[in-house]
Amino acid sequence: MNKKQLIDAMGQHSGLTKKQCGAALTAMLDAISRSLHEGDAVFIPKFGNFSLSYHPSKMGRNPQTGEQIEIAGQNKVAFKCAKALKDRLQA
Incomplete structure (x- = not known):
């Protein structure tokens, strides 16, 4: 599963638009990356x-x-x- 497919699956299960799901996924990945970068x-x-x-x-x-x-x-x-x-x- 790639990022686009994940966004599509998120949209089907949540009722959110693809744009909203893409923004949520990007924000989550950024938060995880930032936290790991800080050593947490x-x-x-x-x-x-x-x-x-x-x-x-x-x-x-x-x-x-x-x-x-x-x-x-x-x-x-x-x-x-x-x-x-x-x-x-x-x-």
Whole structure:
């Protein structure tokens, strides 16, 4: 499902217009991104948890030259599925 399909599904289930659903989805995604950028986790009941996970720098190898290089540390987004969503997917 892509963003357009998600907006269409939101409109069918909520009775809102596609424009309103698109604005709501964009606002929600922006709020999640902003919160993660500030280092805060985002918990959505019955859906899951978004959080940042730091991966420290490590040594890697350039596949073309075989030269060792350092891969910089970085934050990655982690998602942990809520039990309610997990149960629904198993049904």
